[in-house]
Amino acid sequence: MVDFAQDPQPFREQISAFIAENCPKELRDMPASERSVCWGGKRWVFSSPAQKSWLEAASSAGLTAARWPVAYGGAGLTRAQEKIFREEMARLKAPSPLESFGLWMLGPALLAFGTEEQKLHFLPQITRGEIRWCQGYSEPGAGSDLASVQTRAEDKGDHWLVNGSKIWTSYADHADWIFALVRTDREAPKHRGISFMLIDMESEGVSTKPIKLISGYSPFCETFFENVKVPKSYGENIPAQVGEVNRGWDVAKHLLTHERTMIGGGGSGSAGGILGGRSLGAFLGSLEEGVLDEPVIRSQAMELEVDTLAMGMTLERYKDMAKAGGVGNASAMLKYYGTELNKRRYELLMSVTGSEGVEWDGPHGTVAAEWLRTKANSIEGGTTEVMLDIISKRVLELPTK
Amino acid sequence: MTSLMLNEDETMLRDSARGFLDDAAPVKMLRTNRDSGRAYDPGFWKEMAQMGWTGVLVPEEAGGSDMGHRAAGILAEEMGVTLAASPFISSAVMAATALRGAASDRLSGIADGSAIYAIAVDEGTKHGPEKTALQAERSGNAFRLSGRKTFVADGGSAGRVLVLARTAGAPGEAAGLTLFDLDADRAGLSRSARKTVDSRDHAQLDFDGVEATGDDIVGELDNGMAVLGLALRAGQAALSAELTGLSAGAFAMTAGYLKERKQFDRIIGSFQALQHRAAHMWSEIEVTASAIANAGRVLDESPDESQLAVSVAKARATQTAKLVVSEGVQMHGGIGMTDEFDMGFFMKRARVGAEWLGDYGYHAAKVAAARGF
């Protein structure tokens, strides 16, 4: 293993040499639009041997979770080092070796609330891309009002008996495990009877049914639990729940702040898809001549660029604030602003691509599907209205009555 | 680049500025200025000089505190919160930057507050230094300046004027412009105050064969934009900071009112229709604050490549202030429309600040150009 945190060689040189050596050239040469994201998991089919070897090399150096401690499969990089790492990845056109809900959501929650043994057990499986996780929060009757989840887990001595159903579970049909909010105390006030439970999707009684989105894709599912037996423990000091039983709401909220910050990050304009790593300006410059002479489109593009640049600066500032002591509920602002901005960006991309953009698979690839997908940005992970509510009540402390 | 977050020194600077301005220049001082017909309080300016604020961009050897553009922005932002009026941006930010770029020996006067400068650039209703038509006609080693400058901030009260004149080329060209440093009392220069809605000093300056010599030139002949360009960007960044402070000040009043006013037996801040608009405003202010911090940082670290950062800041600050003051009046209902209430002062200064040194469209176009479209 390469110890990036210790090696005295200037970090940038070292990391770029590592990427150049280990990320196969064919991956780096591939146009962004043809690359497939590596999600990992037991059932993952690599799109190429190159994708597999890049995942293995990056994860054995801890670089799939660059900031996590080395003991849990990360590289232990500082924020400054991680920034350099990202810059070098972009410069060398290296794709991310692994994306996953484990990295974005469960990992941070385990780091904050897990037992030492839970971290040692679950986190390296995530960083190596061995286990793919999905998020079992929403239910038919519990969306914005998430704390009213009804899926229940009954205490049966050595195991929990889980019954109920989840909805909108992204990639449940491809996931190996699920982190789910389940009710473990039906008498307690609604926030006080929830546990954050880790469940193997291969357990007897778990089933999924895909749901189709307006974009034509079916990335999410209904997930059913029918008399599912969940062992109370997966090993010594590795309980099935994260945090204490009945105190899962704290874990759920912590995870949501990470999820929201991540989704909000899409508003900095770095999103792949049609832009494929190019700036908006570079993309617009590549379009049919005259499109930008149209004054309304031009002014929308200018306003968007101003706001996108300012949002990028805001993400930087908030990362520093998070490191210096936390941003708390103010992260709702990143989610709100970033997602609304991303929706504006795609509305503009649709207007500038015009009649070509409305083709499912036209000269601009999947822009139409991407555009439709952005409409979910202001819903998933907490709606825009809920974000505004959080800001009003918790940040601005406006009265509730 | 250094962080966009305030560091420890900057937090101290902000807190001490806030404490001082709350006492020395609350919003009601602007009301007093207006009612007594003065643009600013000279006593307040002296206190600013004693604290080193007027020398914020002046090198230490010329008596300045040389704290840099980010610090100037922090001060301007706090001035915006209470609408503190003074020639800070004209003199301590723009003139200091221009004269520093030209290594002028007049910097020490700016630092100690004894010299107050105005910057005379625009001639029409919209900002655009390259549009300058005011002629500086050459006769031997001397020049005779004739023409009109409009919307000169602090132009009625300043003792000296930096005036941009055309010495070659035609209006519309950035080359052929020369910057002169003149005494405001020089023969042939007449100044007429314009009554602007923000109750501050904006004047029209008429030049009728005003004489100048080569010694009055700041920077190089025909290349005045080389020093003025950075000075304008510094002013734009500081003005953006002021507008952001103004937004924060107006927003604080509105948020306070939402927590106290009752209608239909409820605190109006409990109505979601108002809550979400308040949350939106706060989000806009947060995003703009980052752009302000960034502009100051970039000016300090790579001043020659600061146009994009500054224009993002000015564009954002202009729009944000406009939103916050409009919503501020609206959410206060009838009282928001009264002169007795302060919100109107915020609205009026926001409008003047939106125009001064380039409006939203001017700066958004700069951003588009810098970003390749």
Ligand SMILES: Cc1cc2nc3c(=O)[nH]c(=O)nc-3n(C[C@H](O)[C@H](O)[C@H](O)COP(=O)(O)OP(=O)(O)OC[C@H]3O[C@@H](n4cnc5c(N)ncnc54)[C@H](O)[C@@H]3O)c2cc1C
């Ligand atoms: C693409 C996508 C992927 C998703 N992936 C996952 C996943 O992997 N796992 C998971 O658990 N969930 C997932 N979700 C679900 C998502 O978190 C929920 O859709 C979301 O929380 C909203 O809940 P709801 O759909 O029940 O809408 P509702 O809560 O019924 O909201 C309906 C409308 O009412 C508004 N509303 C609700 N309450 C208030 C209020 N107090 N004030 C004002 N307005 C209000 C909402 O803003 C919205 O406009 C996903 C959703 C999408 C679209």
